[in-house]
Amino acid sequence: MVVHDELYEIGIRQRRHMFGPAGAEDQVEHTSDLNDKLQDFVTRTCFGDIWQRAGLSITDRSKVTFAMLVAAGHTHEMRVHVRGALENGVSPVELREIALHSVLYCGIPAANEGLRALDEVFAEKNVGPLLDGEAAR
Template sequence: MIKDSQYDAGLELRRHMFGAAGAEDQVENTTDLNDKMQEVVTRYCFGDIWQREGLDRKTRSLVTLAMLVATGRSHEIRIHLRGGIANGLTEEEIRELMLHSFLYCGIPAAMDGFRAAEEILAESRETANA
């Protein structure tokens, strides 16, 4: 793996959005099969594209969630809901994004998004109340 300032910035953003489980744990538990993918995600996704000016992190989270709903990526929706909450998304914004998605993605995709949102928002509330 190439570790440089771009990689470090990506790891720091992953840590902010997803905690240690989505940052160090992911990187430290790579295998020969997936180590290059973890490097790509850390360096280019979070160390480059997510760091660009033009869109703030909250907006990037909304855009990312919309694309994940549209493509039916339930596992990634859950991950990015956690990241979106860390980036300042409110429950109302998440609800409106999911509701809006049914117009353009269809009811089944929107319902998958709502199910994921219910789960992650409940988890977030429990953490906040602990």
């Protein structure tokens, strides 16, 4: 049973902004006894509470989230959060720089997975291959 309180409403609104209806209402409406507690936690605590705190902007939270997902090697979630980061105003160049920076602290395999996630989502979103002309130099 979903309780529609303030945290739920804020959380579902944030999820909808970042991930569209498929990442918001569709996820919540298609819960089962197996995953209902997880979806409730994600909506209320993650997006209704933590993502709303004043200490970081939503854009900065998206950058930090992508960096942590690269570090942890969570490839599926990287792709999900790249889409959300673009919706939250993180530029493709910033996302690329986060993935490249991860080489220093997470290693080449992690950075490579981050770049693969970016490549896939950028292709899906029609982000051109020329981000800042750096490759042509």
